[in-house]
Amino acid sequence: MIILSKSDYNRIVEHAFKELPNEACGLIAGEIKGGDKIIKKVYLLTNTDHSNEHFSLDSKEQLAAIKDMRASGFVPLGNWHSHPESPSRPSDEDKRLAFDSKASYMILSLMDREKPVLNSFKIQGDNAEKEELVIK
């Protein structure tokens, strides 16, 4: 299970809408307790691809985020990105570029602008498994 606060969920959604028509992206960090991932901080990073079909995290911002996580006593839990025009599921490119089988890959679909959909996945090779996401 992965747990995200409602306020952090709102920050992700707001940032994703702000970045339209492009994909938005960022990192998630927090704690692992009893096998559950608890997201304590969401990082909103720049998509250096500035594309509606691709994303790459800005390296300098990524470095700053990693240092901030360490200073805060958090562990990296994964990343998130938006799909402006497609469902909340990993694309072939998402799978190909998912190198950490322990990470959570969160995908926010804005296909239906009125009803954003956020899911979280673990990805190993071609296999993407949805994990239970609790927003509270």
Added chain:
Amino acid sequence: MFITVAGEKKEVKDGLTVAQLIVDENVETPMYVTVSINDEFVESGEFESTVISDGDNVEFLYFMGGGQ
């Protein structure tokens, strides 16, 4: 000499290159790793020639990207 790798202080041999450190640290998917030394990014073509100095702070950043 002592360096810091991903926040952990380590003793390493003098003359250690970034390329060798990547091997020593068992970095997965090294072709998708960005390396910084003291907050300065090292070009991937310079991993073999970049020698790490005593007290350096090294970070490995794994490429994160994708597409819809």
